[in-house]
């Protein structure tokens with residue numbers, strides 16, 4: 001449990017994680033980090049087993065705490081019932097499987113080795129089995145490590161189900177810096193979404209009286225600034241830069257756990273990104289990397305805020321947006337210079353994504369502000385044109 005007292009209306013924040021290690025050689029310290037566990041059930045897929053799992057398994061075995069290993073096929077794109085079912089079914093020790101009358105002991109910890117599907121699936125399995133879990137990250141690609149929900153593919157669409165937050169995050173920079181380059185860009189792109197997310201949160205505070213924590217918001221902005229300042233060195237796979245991104249995920253993830261809601265990690269840019277993702281999933285296509293969708297949606301929402309800044313007569317709103325304008329300009333510059341790959345390249349899908357985002361989630365963001373002021377449709381069309389011109 002990580003906790004501290006705060007000046008916001010909650011007075012005190014606490015989060016279930018017990019610790020984290022974001023450093024070079026973190027994998028070697030797993031036995032020390034997991035010192036309270038004796039029977040570790042490791043879950044990986046073929047890819048993550050190759051990049052980290054085999055080593056983790058060896059270390060667990062040598063320290064006498066390996067209970068069982070499950071290596072899933074490498075082609076699972078989103079967690080589904082079958083994948084989660086396999087994790088649950090294989091949790092028992094192999095020797096106990098042949099005789100159902102025999103006592104089948106369970107592990108005392110699930111250790112996910114992976115960043116996307118494996119992590120999301122293990123989180124749900126952990127929740128359903130009332131077993132704690134920890135994660136060994138294999139790519140700095142998305143901000144969901146500490147999320148309390150998991151996306152599940154079900155009935156041809158994607159929905160979010162309740163899951164557990166990890167006890168430990170183990171992020172070995174030697175592993176992470178070798179991740180595919182587009183995954184690294186996705187990771188930093190996911191962090192850029194915090195700028196629009198924080199502005200949406202401030203907007204909700206001032207226009208609906210929603211709960212807001214100044215400290216957590218400031219911490220998230222500070223972590224995002226670090227990513228932006230050092231991000232250009234991602235091209236050289238600079239470990240320090242990868243560390244900034246992982247620490248950013250940690251700050252936003254803990255922020256979600258501290259406040260019990262996802263405001264510290266996401267705003268309208270995530271809702272738009274999810275809309276685009278749903279179009280792909282429902283059409284039977286594999287979705288793009290989450291962080292790349294979020295990054296493009298961030299550029300789109302930033303355009304809407306920039307337009308509002310120019311045109312609104314609400315001086316308080318102008319003041320609020322003004323603080324974020326330099327961030328938006330810096331993100332746009334980064335995306336152009338680093339050739340951030342766009343995910344949605346046709347105007348029609350950009351527009352449809354914004355319209356769907358408005359009804360996808362009942363959360364006050366700039367989209368609700370525009371709707372309430374009769375500006376939504378006009379801004380959707382103009383922002384889509386502006387984004388197309390920038391891509």
Ligand SMILES: [Zn+2]
Pocket residue numbers: 006007008009010011013213214215216
């Ligand atoms: Zn607070």
Ligand SMILES: [Zn+2]
Pocket residue numbers: 142143144190266270290291294
């Ligand atoms: Zn995200």
